[in-house]
Amino acid sequence: MTFAISDAAKQAGISIHTLHYYEREGLLQVGRSSNGHRRYSSSDLEWIGILTCLRQTGMPIRTMRRFATLVQQDSSNIPERIEILKIHRLEVLANLAALTHNLEHVEYKIDYYEKVLAS
Amino acid sequence: MTFAISDAAKQAGISIHTLHYYEREGLLQVGRSSNGHRRYSSSDLEWIGILTCLRQTGMPIRTMRRFATLVQQDSSNIPERIEILKIHRLEVLANLAALTHNLEHVEYKIDYYEKVLAS
DNA sequence: CCTAGACCTAAAGCGCACTCGAGGACTTAA
DNA sequence: TTAAGTCCTCGAGTGCGCTTTAGGTCTAGG
Secondary structure, eight states, X not given: OOBOHHHHHHHHTSOHHHHHHHHHTXXXXXXXXXXXXXXXOXXXXXXXXXXXXXXXXXXXXXXXXXXXXXXXSOGGGHHHHHHHHHHHHHHHHHHHHHHHHHHHHHHHHHHHHHHHHHO | OEEOHHHHXXXXXSOHXXXXXXXXXXXXXXXXXXXXXXXXXXXXXXXXXXXXXXXXXXXXXXXXXXXXXXXXXXXXXXXXXHHHHHHHHHHHHHHHHHHHHHHHHHHHHXXXXXXXXXX
16 A cells, blocks of 8 residues: 555645655655656655654754665664664753743743733 | 943854844844944843744744834833734744654654664 | 954855746546 | 646755855054
8 A cells, every 4th residue: 555645745744845855855765656656655654754753853854864874774773873863862852941941931921011911 | 231242142142143133133222332333231131032032932033023023112012012922832832742742752763773772 | 553353234145944836747537 | 639637857946044254443452
């Protein structure tokens, strides 16, 4: 069971153009049907899910490419993959902490304005 | 007590160029000394703190400009300011939720790879 | 006097991650 | 048999948020 690019895009929640782009950037390799159209397997979709997860957590494309390249090779490089993910994890945690901290500032400001209104 | 732009930049943790840029974009208005150099008051610095807080939580410059314009006017528009901040707050919360969710995915992947290594 | 250093302006440039457009092939349905 | 729909490639365009460059002023120190 494989999917056309429009279905893949819909399921992944990204545009067809972005799928083309990711492929051009070496993040993704997908098979073709006899007429040259891309066919996405469910493991392709799973991989696209990982890609969008990494992107949404702020990993730059070039790091994703490094990771994708490792995944496309054999399993002997799993330690390197783990390292990339662990570094990324720390960055996401730092990001979360900063966001949480700044959120407090925003909420403080809202409270402040509401008190001004109430007075 | 006022500060030169280099001090302001240092305290705010952003570059002099970014301060210029924010001013050009209408996010900021600062006084000048007799020689035409900018002088940052501590309330300017406080405001810059708010700006960087909003930026770091992902508010686009144009929204910051809307907010800045309101702040530069009189206090009758405080409800509008509150609205901007409340919408932003919701966006930050959504962002935090997405980030937290995706973080789990990353951690799952790390665990998965570590299990592969251990086996 | 001369040089170094901090600042000024205006405009151009950059990196990133898409996003779009042109022109064409192939398939299916009226 | 023609019109619509989906896909293809390649290259150019876009929007954002800075960042850099070029050319100049002013001031203080040696």
